[in-house]
Amino acid sequence: MLRNPVLSIEDAINMCKASELASSEYAEFVAKENSAKSVNNNPQVAPYGLYAEQLSGSAFTCPRYSNKRSWLYRILPSVIHKPFAPIPQGNLSYSWDEIGPDPNQLRWLPFKISKTSEKKVDFVTGLHTLCGAGDIRSRCGLAIHIYACNTSMENKSFYNSDGDLLLGMQFTLQVFEESRGYVLEVFAGHFELPDLGPIGANGLANPRDFKVPVACYEDRQVPSGFTVISKFQGKLFAAQQNFSPFNVVAWHGNYTPYKYNLQDFMVINTVSFDHADPSIFTVLTVKSTRPGVAVADFVIFPPRWGVADHTFRPPYYHRNCMSEFMGLIKGHYEAKEEGFLPGGGSLHSIMTPHGPDAECFEKASKAKLEPERVADGTMAFMFESSFNMIIPVTIGSYQRPLERSYNNIFILFSIYTRWTDQHVTTEMQSSLPLK
Numbered sequence: 333m334l335r336n337p338v339l340s341i342e343d344a345i346n347m348c349k350a351s352e353l354a355s356s357e358y359a360e361f362v363a364k365e366n367s368a369k370s371v372n373n374n375p376q377v378a379p380y381g382l383y384a385e386q387l388s389g390s391a392f393t394c395p396r397y398s399n400k401r402s403w404l405y406r407i408l409p410s411v412i413h414k415p416f417a418p419i420p421q422g423n424l425s426y427s428w429d430e431i432g433p434d435p436n437q438l439r440w441l442p443f444k445i446s447k448t449s450e451k452k453v454d455f456v457t458g459l460h461t462l463c464g465a466g467d468i469r470s471r472c473g474l475a476i477h478i479y480a481c482n483t484s485m486e487n488k489s490f491y492n493s494d495g496d497l498l499l500g501m502q503f504t505l506q507v508f509e510e511s512r513g514y515v516l517e518v519f520a521g522h523f524e525l526p527d528l529g530p531i532g533a534n535g536l537a538n539p540r541d542f543k544v545p546v547a548c549y550e551d552r553q554v555p556s557g558f559t560v561i562s563k564f565q566g567k568l569f570a571a572q573q574n575f576s577p578f579n580v581v582a583w584h585g586n587y588t589p590y591k592y593n594l595q596d597f598m599v600i601n602t603v604s605f606d607h608a609d610p611s612i613f614t615v616l617t618v619k620s621t622r623p624g625v626a627v628a629d630f631v632i633f634p635p636r637w638g639v640a641d642h643t644f645r646p647p648y649y650h651r652n653c654m655s656e657f658m659g660l661i662k663g664h665y666e667a668k669e670e671g672f673l674p675g676g677g678s679l680h681s682i683m684t685p686h687g688p689d690a691e692c693f694e695k696a697s698k699a700k701l702e703p704e705r706v707a708d709g710t711m712a713f714m715f716e717s718s719f720n721m722i723i724p725v726t727i728g729s730y731q732r733p734l735e736r737s738y739n740n741i742f743i744l745f746s747i748y749t750r751w752t753d754q755h756v757t758t759e760m761q762s763s764l765p766l767k
């Protein structure tokens with residue numbers, strides 16, 4: 333995973349390019365230059381003729397634990413560009429009022445990627461908004477997008493003024509083949525590790541497994557023009573400049589992009605009975621101002637052992653007071669072997685009933701409860717949000733969700749017919765796990 337807080341893609345790459353080594357070398361250099369002080373963020377004349385530029389990720393006045401900023405030392409400052417002008421919006425949308433709300437279970441087949449021979453599509457032009465809620469200007473809410481592209485961004489960069497991006501799947505600006513991934517965008521707050529409570533000091537995603545990549549900068553003039561794309565208040569704008577913006581020679585600070593390998597997740601789960609709520613698999617969370625309520629949680633369903641006794645082991649049937657967008661990176665999802673495919677998605681909104689499909693139900697109800705591997709070779713995930721999301725009209729023109737056929741899998745339930753066709757006996761009632 334890669335998150336880039338403010339300048340999203342562009343700064344992520346920039347900071348990846350300026351190594352930590354460069355950073356400490358720089359600090360040493362500055363220390364020598366400024367004998368009066370040991371470190372100076374913004375020297376009167378920066379070494380090597382670099383320009384010092386601060387990137388803030390929190391209000392200046394945020395408490396120390398949440399205060400985020402980095403100092404970048406660039407060959408030229410970001411401000412040197414021609415004016416930004418609007419460019420086509422593609423299928424990016426933050427208009428939540430175009431079509432009405434829909435309480436149905438929604439599902440999408442794998443999102444289509446254009447063939448390079450048909451149409452060249454890069455990361456930015458390949459962004460499609462699937463759903464979202466809230467207001468981008470008041471910095472409240474979220475949006476879920478997918479990207480489906482086939483071409484690298486050449487002399488083109490992208491930054492997001494509207495919030496943090498969590499990119500599902502590893503991401504580079506260079507793509508070597510048709511590529512697709514999920515993007516969670518939050519308009520306020522930052523992704524952070526969930527609190528561990530009684531779990532203790534270790535477990536789930538461990539901080540040391542989050543990596544800030546190291547690399548190099550480029551000192552490159554681009555006379556033909558380098559295009560900087562800004563997503564600002566939900567709209568795309570482009571500005572030209574004649575040098576590469578990937579020119580950060582050194583940096584230090586605590587506002588950084590990072591990547592995390594989902595294989596490093598330490599899974600916690602029941603070793604006795606019952607199905608633990610999926611919050612146990614939270615990788616990252618964006619807290620809201622209400623205690624315990626997330627703007628968005630990023631949850632995975634990783635490979636693990638299933639050992640619960642006396643238990644229907646797959647996800648239970650449920651209706652939640654949160655919305656759940658699910659995607660599948662690879663393999664099968666344990667509650668839905670059919671129809672929910674890698675590269676596709678589903679949206680179960682607030683109070684929308686859902687759960688395992690009929691086949692999964694039958695199998696798990698009859699299964700011998702031995703220790704078993706669950707989800708090997710797969711990676712399903714969920715973006716869970718306290719916002720009640722809606723789909724924009726643009727996604728319909730790109731790929732309409734499958735409503736009815738998806739819903740049918742629930743209607744075909746044998747349990748459903750069992751309970752409606754049969755007379756409920758006292759014996760049946762007493763077998764219910766109710767106290």
Ligand SMILES: O=C(O)Cc1cc(O)ccc1O
Pocket residue numbers: 608609610646647648650656667680686687714
């Ligand atoms: O498949 C889902 O809907 C996700 C999910 C998984 C789970 O184990 C419990 C609740 C839940 O919403």
Ligand SMILES: [Fe+2]
Pocket residue numbers: 650652656680686
């Ligand atoms: Fe669910």
